[in-house]
Amino acid sequence: MSSSVAHPPPLPPSPSTADAPSRVEVIAVDDAEERQDDEEAREEEEEVKGSVVVRRVPLYKELYEASSRRRDAKLRTLEFEVRLAEKGRLGLEQLADVLPRFGPRKEDEPFVPFTDEDEDSVDHALGGRNRRERLVVHESSNIVITRETLQCLNETEWLNDEVINLYLELLKERELREPNKFLKCHFFNTFFYKKLITGGYDYKSVRRWTTKRKLGYSLLECDKIFVPIHKEVHWCLAVINIRDKKFQFLDSLGSMDMKALRTLARYLVDEVKDKSGQHIDALSWKQEGVKNLPLQENGWDCGMFMLKYIDFYSRDMGLTFGQKHMHYFRKRTAKEILNLRAE
Incomplete structure (x- = not known):
């Protein structure tokens, strides 16, 4: 049992403490509960x-x-x-x-390097002397690629309709081959827009191009629809973006063509009404020129830029390329055409 300790009476200050500069604190504690520190x-x-x-x-x-x-x-x-x-x-x-x-990462796939075998094959196809030699025939589209036709992929050359249209066919086959990897797209060939605007605007002239029996799908089922546009000596691209409900114009020289987008909006209204009997208010969709595009820095790469706009958009990728890649893309396009397989 603990006992309390009473305070002793104060002592008179001694000489040693009276002059001390500090005060001393005195505390009473219990014997049995002495502090442990x-x-x-x-x-x-x-x-x-x-x-x-x-x-x-x-x-x-x-x-x-x-x-x-x-x-x-x-x-x-x-x-x-x-x-x-x-x-x-x-x-x-x-x-x-x-x-x-x-x-491989998705962003690396458009830039896969060539093998030595690829280099030899492309160099031979683009540099051979027999210009009339048939290099490949795409049976479903009946497009024939001769050496002369393919040689538009050499430096400083303008791309022709046959090479562009065959490449677009290969992009569609790529999507069908790997539907989970690419967007669902439709790729109009280079003759579609010319036909559509014959006489100003003529939907009936292209009405039969997109029957479900012919395509296997309707345009409204697509995420994006690509429309190549040729302006005399320059290739541009229009995109009917079904997924985001807008019309987009891409020009590697940076121009904009609102008339083309309004024409395609009108076309989509007529197309949906003709194929399904429904009315779609596509005329109210946004119409825009795509900003921050990679642009060409010469007078002959517009067709190559257009094809890569389509390629990257169908991958659902940003346009992460530029003028410095055009030499590679020309050779890669040649390789894919020779193999009849877009990668």
Whole structure:
């Protein structure tokens, strides 16, 4: 059982304490409940005389320092956890860098390098002397590619209708081959828009181009519809974007053709009404010139730019290419035509 200790009567100040510059705090404690302190507290030069503890450091300061030590310990723990998390994050980033090495990334696929065999095949096709030699025949479209036809893919040459239209056929076959990898698209050939605007506007002249029996699908089932437009000596592209309900114009020289987009809006209204009897308010859809396009820097790559606009959009990718890639794309297009397979 603990006993209480009474305060002794105050003693007269001695010469040694009367002149002391600091005050001493005297605290009574229970004998059986004598305070247990850590090593740092004992180093504060406590003087214990019986049941009286004489503190040379005020209690509030001791409590504050003890609290600081606890806080510092928590901070050290938190700092360790932060470092651990940071190492984990860096590890995940390194893993993210490594994983793509096990397979091609989507953004890398349009830029796959040539093999030596590819280089030899393309160089032979583009540089051979027998210009009338038939290199490939695409049976379903009945497009014949001779060496002379394919040689439009050489540097400084303008692309012709046969090469453009065969490449568009190959893009459609690519989508059918891997429907989960590419958008559902329709690729009009280079003659469609010319036919549509014969005499100003003539829907009846192209009405039979898009029967479901012929295509296997209706245009409204597509995400995007691509319409090549030829302006005398320059290729442009119009896109009927069904998914986002808008009409888009892409020109590698940076121009805009609102008339072409209004014509295609009118066409879509007539097409849906003719094929399904429904009315679609396509005339109210947004009509825009696509901004921040990669642009050509010469007078002969417009057709190649147009084809790559179509290729990348059908992949549902941004247009991450430029003039510096045109030499590669010309050779790649030649390779894909020779193989009758777009990749």
